[in-house]
Amino acid sequence: NAGVMQNPRHLVRRRGQEARLRCSPMKGHSHVYWYRQLPEEGLKFMVYLQKENIIDESGMPKERFSAEFPKEGPSILRIQQVVRGDSAAYFCASSPPGSTEAFFGQGTRLTVV
Amino acid sequence: QQQVKQSPQSLIVQKGGISIINCAYENTAFDYFPWYQQFPGKGPALLIAIRPDVSEKKEGRFTISFNKSAKQFSLHIMDSQPGDSATYFCAASIRGGSNYKLTFGKGTLLTVNP
Numbered sequence: 316n317a318g319v320m321q322n323p324r325h326l327v328r329r330r331g332q333e334a335r336l337r338c339s340p341m342k343g344h345s346h347v348y349w350y351r352q353l354p355e356e357g358l359k360f361m362v363y364l365q366k367e368n369i370i371d372e373s374g375m376p377k378e379r380f381s382a383e384f385p386k387e388g389p390s391i392l393r394i395q396q397v398v399r400g401d402s403a404a405y406f407c408a409s410s411p412p413g414s415t416e417a418f419f420g421q422g423t424r425l426t427v428v
Numbered sequence: 429q430q431q432v433k434q435s436p437q438s439l440i441v442q443k444g445g446i447s448i449i450n451c452a453y454e455n456t457a458f459d460y461f462p463w464y465q466q467f468p469g470k471g472p473a474l475l476i477a478i479r480p481d482v483s484e485k486k487e488g489r490f491t492i493s494f495n496k497s498a499k500q501f502s503l504h505i506m507d508s509q510p511g512d513s514a515t516y517f518c519a520a521s522i523r524g525g526s527n528y529k530l531t532f533g534k535g536t537l538l539t540v541n542p
Binding site: 319321346348355356357358359360363365370374406410412414415416417418419422 | 472
């Protein structure tokens with residue numbers, strides 16, 4: 316059973332470009348969480364999704380950020396018109412229904428130049 | 429507003445010693461308290477977790493102590509080894525419904541010297 320898969324592992328974007336981060340949850344997991352980790356900081360919750368539904372986006376910036384988890388395919392975190400402050404590690408976690416245990420991927424390290 | 433406060437920020441321990449990391453929370457609705465271990469370039473991995481109906485949980489060399497009245501919990505690593513050198517994060521969540529989003533502390537960088 317493969318773990319949570321995130322790609323790309325590293326992503327470099329110029330200011331103003333779009334960044335797309337992908338997350339494939341573990342098999343049988345229908346709940347996906349996205350977290351952002353800034354240097355010297357803990358992980359901050361961004362959004363919680365189930366298949367085709369955004370359940371909680373209270374941690375998402377109001378502009379430029381969006382997330383989806385379609386019926387087929389990976390969950391996508393999309394950042395439009397990236398700025399230097401978006402540079403961070405973005406982690407995806409998945410869990411099966413009814414479980415408190417979240418399994419994290421290895422993260423995507425976004426660098427905005 | 430930092431709902432989970434973690435200390436110390438960094439910790440250096442000699443091999444064989446005891447590592448102790450402390451966390452305090454504010455939201456009394458939290459009822460699940462996991463600890464995560466993160467190595468450089470990797471994602472966090474669940475180490476051990478506790479619920480507030482017990483005061484202590486032990487798994488191998490790792491022990492969580494929980495003090496509900498003080499709203500504090502701590503991680504003890506007995507017989508610390510160089511391979512334990514990593515960043516440790518405490519976290520908290522609320523089990524109600526299906527949303528188990530985690531609120532993390534800022535992390536403790538543990539270095540175990542040989």
